[in-house]
Amino acid sequence: MIEVNNLRKSFKNKKQTVVALDGLSFQARDGEITGILGPNGAGKTTCLRTLYGLLQADEGYATIDGINASENPLGARAKLGIFPDKFGLYERLTAYEQIDYFASLHGMTGNDKKQAIERVIADLDIQELAHRKSAGFSQGQRMKVTLAQALVHSPQNFVLDEPTRGLDVMSTRVLRNYLNKFKEKGHCILFSSHVMQEVAALCDRVIIVADGKLAAQGTPQELCELAGETQLEEAFVKLIGSDEGVAA
Secondary structure, eight states, rough: OOEEEEEEEEOOOSSSSEEEEEEEEEEOOEEEEEEEEEOOOOHHHHHHHHHHSOOOEEEEEEETTTEEEOOOOHHHHTEEEEEOSSSOOOSBBHHHHHHEEEHHHHTOHHHHHHHHHHHHHHHTTOOTEEEEEETOOOOOHHHHHHHHHHHOOOOOOEEEEETTTOOOHHHHHHHHHHHHHHHTTTOOOEEEOOOOHHHHHSSSSSEEETTTTEEEEOOOHHHHHHHOOOSSSHHHHHHHHOOTTTTO
């Protein structure tokens, strides 16, 4: 389970102080897919980077399976599978070598590492890609290798930042199917997205963030009822109190 508790984070530039997170709190539970929705600049990415341990909150904290991400970033990260918004791969490495590298980052060695790599390659059905260099991989193939990197250490929790951006219809369907399988196995899945249809179809719970604060939370149906709307996009616009920055 992922818990965010009263996170506050500001960034200073020469002209002003920008408040990215202003007391944000929520939970993402095991066995559920939780979506984060918010307009551009709402604080979604700042929140996720705090979970990764890439940013230090000014106040508050996030925990991953009870581990404080600020106090023990390596321990928290070991419980996370991180799926970034861009499928950046080292193009001179094979898919196997990419996955092996991430397994090593998580402290895996020897036969345990070898078995974990072979298992995730089989689970994602990427045997044909395993010993090919990633230069020239399609977006769908890159997505699968990136997912394998996130899964090789068998984390309980997955964090995804706009995971379907740039994917074609078939690759998007493949990723959604995997996410539902992970949920059925009891994993905690947290992802940000601008695609309302995707959030409505996939998510058990939705966190709506505006101006670095929690604006509303609930199931997609509960949010629609709260706003008095029938579509999640219309409910979202009403709940954040603006139609600026909305991407469907």
